Amino acid sequence: MSVESYLKKHSEALVKDVGIEASCALTGKSKATLGRYYSEQDEHDDRFMPIDVVAALEGAARFPHVTSALADLRGITLSYDAEKRNSASGGVNADVVALAQRFAMLMAEYNQAIGDGVISGNEARRLLRETLAIQQVLLDMKLNLEEEAG
Known part of the structure; x- marks a missing residue:
């Protein structure tokens, strides 16, 4: 394209x-x-x-x-999460829990999407949303770890 x-x-x-x-x-x-x-x-x-x-x-x-x-x-990754603007961080422990939860949701979406052997456009969009949510959790975790490392 x-x-x-x-x-x-x-x-x-x-x-x-x-x-x-x-x-x-x-x-x-x-x-x-x-x-x-x-x-x-x-x-x-x-x-x-x-x-x-x-x-x-x-x-x-x-x-x-x-x-x-x-x-x-341009090969730039944006982080977009309208629901989390200016929200307080729960720290690294909360990030680990959120990461595990998001990964479980991604795997559940994947399992459902691949059930018929084909990932449809809508299923791909749901998987993308979960992937972006994981990316946000990882970014939050990175920032929290950097803060703790001083």
Whole structure:
């Protein structure tokens, strides 16, 4: 998949996450204009969503689709967890427990997903969510260990 196609797919996911009507209201753009930003048709090859439109939509979305795609293209891993902003850490022991719990959830999701021998798109997204949750726990653990190491 080309970079252009990759960005267009994530732009489309962002608009669909927010909803087309809500996206129009947030950005002041028409449905047709938003559609052109992620259209794969040749006449729209050079059209991409402006950064102010991305910012407005990602502010309302459940996930920063375009930001995540841009980071992925650069080999950067983002940590996104809207539920844990400014939450207090329970320390390394709590992190170990959380890691074990998250790993168990990942294995349960995997077991369910592979049951029919094929991992569907929805199953892959659930596995990805659990993988990202494990990544967040590991990051918290790393920070707690660094703090304890002084």
